[in-house]
Amino acid sequence: MITAERKPLEELIDYIRPFRRLLLVGCNECVTVCAAGGRKEVGLLASGLQMALLKAGASIEVREHTLERQCDPEYVEELVPMIDGVDAVMSMACGCGVQEVARRFKDKPVFPALNTKFMGASERQGVWAERCQGCGDCLLGKTGGICPIARCAKQLMNGPCGGSTGGHCEIGDDVDCAWALIWERLKALGLQENYVEITPAKDWRSGGGGGPRKIIREDLAE
């Protein structure tokens, strides 16, 4: 999923200070799962903003709404009846959701309430870690299901570097060395020979080096 964290309240207050009526829009997908921008967080932030402004001698009316999926134009349509009654929108979705709302409502200022972080998975309750960088040409089939692009600090495709120590990455004991993990997994699978083959230089066009990426499925596109 896409993970995100809420921006500091002060930054959000700076965005909305000039406005009287705000629409705060959550999303029911990834940001709900990572507890950053779902219905619950929308409620908390709405009262947080109001209280902070009251303290500063100002006030704002906040309307709350959480969409099923904010990166999907179909669901964003739901905001149409609300939009005229507000001066600005603050989105609690990932960057994709923010942009979808901004695209749909061209004359409304739209602000992000979150910092979108990475594509990751939950390691345990309350902890999420990066797993994929969307390189567009997945190597996991060769690397025992562990991503060297997202999880090696140097993105080595033929690791490990000389800093790998006791299973940790050279950047810190709290980071696993991706190549130590890859090697363990290849051994467990009896696939050590996968390591021997040199992974050639990557074609980064599939990873964004060729400009903004797009998928067009002729069979589905209208």
Add this chain to the structure above:
Amino acid sequence: MKTESKLEKVLAAGHLAVTSECGPPRGAMPDKVREKGKYLEGVVDGVNVTDNQTAMVRMSSLAASVILKQEGHNPLLQMVSRDRNRLAMQADIIGAYSLGIDTMLCLSGDHTKFGDHPMAANVHDIDSIQMIQMVKRMRDEGLFQGGAEIKSPPKMFIGAAANPFADPFELRVLRLAKKIAAGADFIQTQCIFNVDKFELWMEGVRAMGLHKKCYILAGVTPIKSVGAARYMKNKVPGMDVPQDIVDRMAAQPKEKQPEEGISICVETIERLKKVEGVAGFHIMAIDWEEKVGEIVERAGLLPRPVV
């Protein structure tokens, strides 16, 4: 002979080669480079010039290499994949070769986290093994990484690093094998303090016949003080300093410690000379270049061969 590299000639003639290194200054101080170079005159066959070592900005490896070249040295251009994409690398390789530099070392480089620009992007367009492949292809096939033809291709003698002391140990020989398969002509190892472990690694190297496919220069470093020994033991990832070395340094009064460090280094070289497959030594006397001559002399590696 693949190149005009002096290092290649020394190695091919069967001599134990000696290289050392020069870390460029953190400012526009060409004289500093010359000064460091002075200490190495006549005592080494090549001088590694580090590339933003420990992720700190310094004079570029290319510029410092050219300065050393002008002084009559044989610079080894170090290049890390952290700071440049493949276009910039190839451009610098052509530039370096055009200025008389014919030997290089391909590295991934320390993470930016350790340096003075932790906020910088880590490039890593290609990794060190892919860099070796690229430089070899430029030399042997006359092709750019992207496939186009190079008019008058640069002929680099290609080096790579190996760290026998990092983990997982069982991958350390296999990774060397990959570097050699990619095209490494010579290897410079991480500083060796734990000779037993190095010997174990070399057993694996010999079992695969890798010492016959490329030249392995054993890396050594003189330790200046017990503090430096402890720091390397505890703080530098991938460094293996056994406790008895720390104890030996600690047993000396402060003013005698540098001398003890030099002695340990010389003894290490003597032991390494006996290890089958060691083709030479890479002496990394960090900010202590003035001692390299003494080490080389005491280790019986003078005079340097004329090739």
